[in-house]
Amino acid sequence: xxxxxxxxxxxxxxxxxxxxxxxxxxxxxxxxxxxxxxxxxxxxxxxxxxxxxxxxxxxxxxxxxxxxxxxxxxxxxxxxxxxxxxxxxxxxxxxxxxxxxxxxxxxxxxxxxxxxxxxxxxxxxxxxxxxxxxxxxxxxxxxxxxxxxxxxxxxxxxxxxxxxxxxxxxxxxxxxxxxxxxxxxxxxxxxxxxxxxxxxxxxxxxxxxxxxxxxxxxxxxxxxxxxxxxxxxxxxxxxxxxxxxxxxxxxxxxxxxxxxxxxxxxxxxxxxxxxxxxxxxxxxxxxxxxxxxxxxxxxxxxxxxxxxxxxxxxxxxxxxxxxxxxxxxxxxxxxxxxxxxxxxxxxxxxxxxxxxxxxxxxxxxxxxxxxxxxxxxxxxxxxxxxxxxxxxxxxxxxxxxxxxxxxxxxxxxxxxxxxxxxxxxxxxxxxxxxxxxxxxxxxxxxxxxxxxxxxxxxxxxxxxxxxxxxxxxxxxxxxxxxxxxxxxxxxxxxxxxxxxxxxxxxxxxxxxxxxxxxxxxxxx
Amino acid sequence: xxxxxxxxxxxxxxxxxxxxxxxxxxxxxxxxxxxxxxxxxxxxxxxxxxxxxxxxxxxxxxxxxxxxxxxxxxxxxxxxxxxxxxxxxxxxxxxxxxxxxxxxxxxxxxxxxxxxxxxxxxxxxxxxxxxxxxxxxxxxxxxxxxxxxxxxxxxxxxxxxxxxxxxxxxxxxxxxxxxxxxxxxxxxxxxxxxxxxxxxxxxxxxxxxxxxxxxxxxxxxxxxxxxxxxxxxxxxxxxxxxxxxxxxxxxxxxxxxxxxxxxxxxxxxxxxxxxxxxxxxxxxxxxxxxxxxxxxxxxxxxxxxxxxxxxxxxx
Numbered sequence: 074x075x076x077x078x079x080x081x082x083x084x085x086x087x088x089x090x091x092x093x094x095x096x097x098x099x100x101x102x103x104x105x106x107x108x109x110x111x112x113x114x115x116x117x118x119x120x121x122x123x124x125x126x127x128x129x130x131x132x133x134x135x136x137x138x139x140x141x142x143x144x145x146x147x148x149x150x151x152x153x154x155x156x157x158x159x160x161x162x163x164x165x166x167x168x169x170x171x172x173x174x175x176x177x178x179x180x181x182x183x184x185x186x187x188x189x190x191x192x193x194x195x196x197x198x199x200x201x202x203x204x205x206x207x208x209x210x211x212x213x214x215x216x217x218x219x220x221x222x223x224x225x226x227x228x229x230x231x232x233x234x235x236x237x238x239x240x241x242x243x244x245x246x247x248x249x250x251x252x253x254x255x256x257x258x259x260x261x262x263x264x265x266x267x268x269x270x271x272x273x274x275x276x277x278x279x280x281x282x283x284x285x286x287x288x289x290x291x292x293x294x295x296x297x298x299x300x301x302x303x304x305x306x307x308x309x310x311x312x313x314x315x316x317x318x319x320x321x322x323x324x325x326x327x328x329x330x331x332x333x334x335x336x337x338x339x340x341x342x343x344x345x346x347x348x349x350x351x352x353x354x355x356x357x358x359x360x361x362x363x364x365x366x367x368x369x370x371x372x373x374x375x376x377x378x379x380x381x382x383x384x385x386x387x388x389x390x391x392x393x394x395x396x397x398x399x400x401x402x403x404x405x406x407x408x409x410x411x412x413x414x415x416x417x418x419x420x421x422x423x424x425x426x427x428x429x430x431x432x433x434x435x436x437x438x439x440x441x442x443x444x445x446x447x448x449x450x451x452x453x454x455x456x457x458x459x460x461x462x463x464x465x466x467x468x469x470x471x472x473x474x475x476x477x478x479x480x481x482x483x484x485x486x487x488x489x490x491x492x493x494x495x496x497x498x499x500x501x502x503x504x505x506x507x508x509x510x511x512x513x514x515x516x517x518x519x520x521x522x523x524x525x526x527x528x529x530x531x532x533x534x535x536x537x538x539x540x541x542x543x544x545x546x547x548x549x550x551x552x553x554x555x556x557x558x559x560x561x562x563x564x565x566x567x568x569x570x571x572x573x574x575x576x577x578x579x580x581x582x583x584x585x586x587x588x589x590x591x592x593x594x595x596x597x
Numbered sequence: 598x599x600x601x602x603x604x605x606x607x608x609x610x611x612x613x614x615x616x617x618x619x620x621x622x623x624x625x626x627x628x629x630x631x632x633x634x635x636x637x638x639x640x641x642x643x644x645x646x647x648x649x650x651x652x653x654x655x656x657x658x659x660x661x662x663x664x665x666x667x668x669x670x671x672x673x674x675x676x677x678x679x680x681x682x683x684x685x686x687x688x689x690x691x692x693x694x695x696x697x698x699x700x701x702x703x704x705x706x707x708x709x710x711x712x713x714x715x716x717x718x719x720x721x722x723x724x725x726x727x728x729x730x731x732x733x734x735x736x737x738x739x740x741x742x743x744x745x746x747x748x749x750x751x752x753x754x755x756x757x758x759x760x761x762x763x764x765x766x767x768x769x770x771x772x773x774x775x776x777x778x779x780x781x782x783x784x785x786x787x788x789x790x791x792x793x794x795x796x797x798x799x800x801x802x803x804x805x806x807x808x809x810x811x812x813x814x815x816x817x818x819x820x821x822x823x824x825x826x827x828x829x830x831x832x833x834x835x836x837x838x839x840x841x842x843x844x845x846x847x848x849x850x851x852x853x854x855x856x857x858x859x860x861x862x863x864x865x866x867x868x869x870x871x872x873x874x875x876x877x878x879x880x881x882x883x884x885x886x887x888x889x890x891x892x893x894x895x896x897x898x899x900x901x902x903x904x905x906x907x908x909x910x911x912x
Binding site: 424 | 648649650670673674676678680682683684685686698701702703745746
């Protein structure tokens with residue numbers, strides 16, 4: 074029951090305070106509305122690309138054309154340094170270095186280098202992702218072409234080999250026929266008795282001797298004798314035997330001539346077929362040789378990319394440091410300033426200050442100085458820790474400190490405006506956190522500004538957080554001199570003037586409103 | 598006595614509410630000037646308008662002949678103000694509060710230290726000068742607030758209900774303190790709805806009702822003007838009041854009433870009546886208590902407010 078009463082009382086107080094009701098009830102709705110309007114898009118827009126190449130060709134041009142088709146703003150720079158400087162100064166989001174005459178070959182240099190500002194982590198990854206996908210598309214297209222070549226060649230080879238299948242059959246048939254023919258010849262040769270025995274077979278020398286003996290006997294005897302008769306019979310038999318064998322050889326010659334003729338014919342046919350196959354093979358080899366890219370890596374990834382930071386190698390903390398410092402400065406300054414102002418306003422001693430002969434401006438300035446000192450002490454601690462880890466920051470300290478003082482001044486003044494506007498500490502704190510969150514949300518910290526619609530982005534680029542972060546990044550990471558940062562410094566200085574005027578107006582109004590409120594409460 | 602502050606037709610409105618309605622008032626220098634009125638009658642608004650905290654919607658205010666609108670800085674340097682709220686920093690010590698407000702009132706540091714010691718003696722907070730304001734008792738906090746209002750030696754000290762919320766002993770201390778401050782020729786303007794206290798403290802008063810000054814002037818003159826009778830109160834052992842009244846000369850008193858154990862005799866010259874009454878009681882009864890009551894501010898106030906209400910009702 075007590076809890077219920079307390080809750081009821083809290084709600085009454087909340088609702089009866091118009092400002093707190095506005096913040097508590099409508100603040101989140103407003104925030105959601107703004108965020109909804111702002112981030113109702115999935116694309117990165119207006120990405121500015123600096124491109125440098127020593128020589129552009131069709132491939133690099135078509136790649137860049139593809140990026141331009143994707144709404145990237147592509148600018149070709151005259152030198153690599155100009156391209157890199159563009160990234161550090163924020164003119165380009167990414168610098169793309171394309172090798173001269175980018176070409177897909179076995180021995181070609183196909184690596185595209187992205188030079189990025191690693192301190193804008195989320196934008197870098199988003200841009201790298203989208204550009205990589207664009208390059209990847211081109212790379213895929215090339216890879217598809219190269220693989221198509223290979224597959225086409227394989228198909229052609231297959232067709233060629235298929236068309237030669239009948240030739241192989243014909244050659245096989247021919248070889249079979251030759252085999253048969255050779256078998257026949259072998260049989261024919263086997264059928265001829267070509268055995269010759271010195272003992273039993275006719276010996277030509279013996280015949281000659283026999284003929285010589287007969288001649289001699291005839292000369293001596295001059296008479297036909299039975300022995301001669303026998304000799305001639307014997308000779309005749311032997312001659313017949315020779316005649317038979319020679320006749321058989323004559324038959325064999327015929328067979329051989331015919332057989333060899335067939336074999337020659339078959340071999341000639343085969344030679345012709347082999348010639349055709351050789352010609353096809355040569356054609357295939359020539360076609361394969363004509364494929365320009367055979368390197369596996371080149372086929373799989375015709376265009377590769379590498380990313381390099383625009384600054385010398387640094388840790389992630391270094392890249393995030395400007396954002397971290399900005400967040401610290403913003404929340405501390407806004408919350409502290411608003412709390413100090415509202416506490417002073419609500420303090421009973423405020424009245425005594427008000428009626429003292431000290432001018433109101435003095436109190437405002439003193440509050441500012443108090444805040445400033447506290448923020449400075451906290452920043453000194455943060456930087457002390459940072460210097461411990463990275464002593465190179467020491468040389469930048471003067472520029473960074475100057476920039477930080479300006480940024481802190483702007484946020485403190487903003488916090489003071491909030492403190493003067495609100496009537497209670499609770500609403501003031503809520504207001505401070507809401508404003509801080511809004512500034513943070515519409516910065517590069519959560520999503521890149523490039524993810525916002527153009528109209529909103531045009532406004533948001535003047536966000537104190539965005540301007541301050543840019544200043545810090547350039548002084549801390551890219552070591553810019555203050556003279557190179559006059560525009561953002563000018564914007565922040567403008568904010569200082571605006572907030573001082575706002576404090577002058579709001580304080581007057583708020584003091585009167587608060588005094589009346591307090592007075593009426595007192596009378597009741 | 599020269600006029601130090603003069604208000605001419607001062608009007609202050611909040612929205613449609615007229616809080617101060619054409620106030621004309623002259624406050625003399627070096628006196629204790631009381632502004633009395635009911636809660637919500639416009640006392641605090643009048644004081645805050647006097648110091649420029651509220652800008653009048655109409656009319657003019659002059660300090661020593663200087664126009665408040667044109668010479669705000671002089672006036673802030675001239676006036677010290679202590680409210681009902683103890684306008685000090687609770688987290689500062691007594692001395693630190695005095696040093697801070699002294700600095701705000703442009704007191705040079707050498708003078709400031711002397712002033713602080715003197716003021717701490719005056720308000721009897723010397724022993725507590727290193728205590729945090731939030732650790733002080735209610736009476737001490739009120740004295741610290743007054744000390745802060747005095748730290749720059751103002752010619753005029755304005756005190757808004759200085760004894761509000763204090764117990765009788767602390768109230769007496771504050772009244773004594775105010776008298777001590779006035780002894781240093783500091784003009785004191787004080788508001789209160791505790792009329793007895795104002796009666797005993799103030800040289801002059803203004804009675805405010807519904808944002809209008811009903812009457813202003815020296816306290817005694819107002820009392821004489823608005824209350825004609827003084828009273829003699831007697832308490833005797835035998836309560837023989839009828840006999841006592843019978844023995845008194847008829848012309849020596851206007852009216853005799855018995856309230857409880859007390860016989861009250863009203864007369865225009867109570868001192869003369871008192872000596873006569875004492876003689877009669879001595880011969881008639883045994884006297885236990887006797888008191889001479891003069892007309893009070895309460896009477897004046899009640900009379901004026903009643904009249905104002907009547908006029909408003911009729912108007």
